[in-house]
Amino acid sequence: MKKPTRILTLTALAVASMMAFAGCSSAASADTAGDPTGGTPATELRLGYFANITHAPALIGLQEGIFQKALGDTALTTQTFTAGPAAIEALSAGAIDATFIGPNPSINTFIQSGGVSARIVAGATIGGAALVVRDGISSPSDLKGTTIATPQLGNTQDVALRSWLKEKGLATDTTGGGDVHITPTENAQALTLFRDGQIDGAWVPEPWASRLVLDAGGTVLVDEAELWPGGVFPTTVLLVRTDYLQAHPQTVAALVQGDLDAIAWIVEHPDTAGAQINARLAADTGKGLSDAVLTRALAHVSFSADPHAETFQTLVDHGRQAGTQKSGSIVGLFDLRPLNGLLQQRGAPSVSAAGLGEQ
CATH class of the missing domain: 3.40.190.10 (Periplasmic binding protein-like II)
Structure with a gap:
């Protein structure tokens, strides 16, 4: 298979994170991220994601064993979805604990639940x-x-x-x-x-x-x-059930570590990342992408753990205009403490919750 000629450059945050994480122990650092006091490590993490290029950090995190390494003794199980509302239904029913997902379904569940259902803990993909x-x-x-x-x-x-x-x-x-x-x-x-x-x-x-x-x-x-x-808009973020986050902050920090390490892996392996993403897509769907499609798709995305919280009020306005979303506040939607805890430990810049939650 031909190698993709281009994978769009990661944001400064992702690059800085990559440099900071090189040579570090994922599981050990995750245990001290954010607010690890209270709660216990989970015995299992059930993770949702889509078999899309816009979920490449999830695909690489699974394909390369990055998430399981970060999670340590916590067992990882996964479930694929084709669109956000279906993933939200599973999250709300307690069938999964966290999911890579688009911003609008994340907003919807937060508003519809009165701000108690879930929290965005990191970003993954921009554009696409x-x-x-x-x-x-x-x-x-x-x-x-x-x-x-x-x-x-x-x-x-x-x-x-x-x-x-x-x-x-x-x-x-x-x-x-x-x-x-x-x-x-x-x-x-x-x-x-x-x-x-x-x-x-x-x-x-x-x-x-x-x-x-x-x-x-x-x-x-x-x-x-x-x-x-x-050209910056979030396509994929990492959403976690609030009760899971509260009960198992160490495990969520480890998941965020896995997200960061997967993003770093993509930028560290520009010649092989496309092939490994495609291998996971083939495993999940039964068929990989052609070289031309893979190359074109990767050229239209970039990857960053910054969820770009500053765009979310605009997304709320879009949802109301579209008639697909109730009115409501999204203050509290973000909990970026695990992410910023990890970044701070390594001298990487923190990311902002834009006044919409913890950071």
Whole structure:
């Protein structure tokens, strides 16, 4: 397999973290992160993630055994999901303890629970989402009367599409009506429907945006990075059940350590990271990506443990505008003490909760 020619440069935080963590013992350092007093290490951590390029830190953390090394004697089990709301359902039901997930479902569960359900403890991925459309669509006005897929109602890409359409004067509703008909569809099915001409486009994360372009002849109408200052917007964060965090702060710190170490591994291994990400995707889905899709997808993402809390109020506003989210405060959504504890120990810069929680 050819090596991807480019993996987008990590943020300064990720690079600094990589340098700081080199040669350090993951399990030992995690035990002293954040506020380790009280609670006990968990016997098990049940972790959710998606088989997407936007979840590459999770994929590498599992493929390379990084999470298990950080967790030490805590047993790790995993479950894959195709969209955020399904992962939130599992988290809320107590079926998993933590999950890599998009920001909007994280916001939704926090607001709907009155601020008690879960906490974002770290970031993972920036960028990597786009609206890909068929030939003949070259402007927002061309979308009137079309059918566009998103991964699931209320997921991060669904909210982004609905918010963007409203800004362009195009109405939608949560039942598929309006000027543009939005149909929540699993990513693999959306690719098939697009290829067969049964939908006109999809707003999806990587690698699905690249697959729609390269495997199905689509054209990017909107690269979501163009909608954010500096192109920086969180695609994937690490969310933990609040009761699990309170009972097992050492274990959560170890999980955050694993996230940081996985990000560091990606930047330390630019020639092999793509192949290892693809190996995990193949194990999870039964089939890996083509060289072209893998290279294109990786070129549209970057990786950082900073969840970019400063963007979350905008995301809340988008969700309300989209009609997929209740109004409510997100103060308290973040608990970055484990992350900043680890960074402080190694002289790396801390990250901000932007007044939306502990740091």
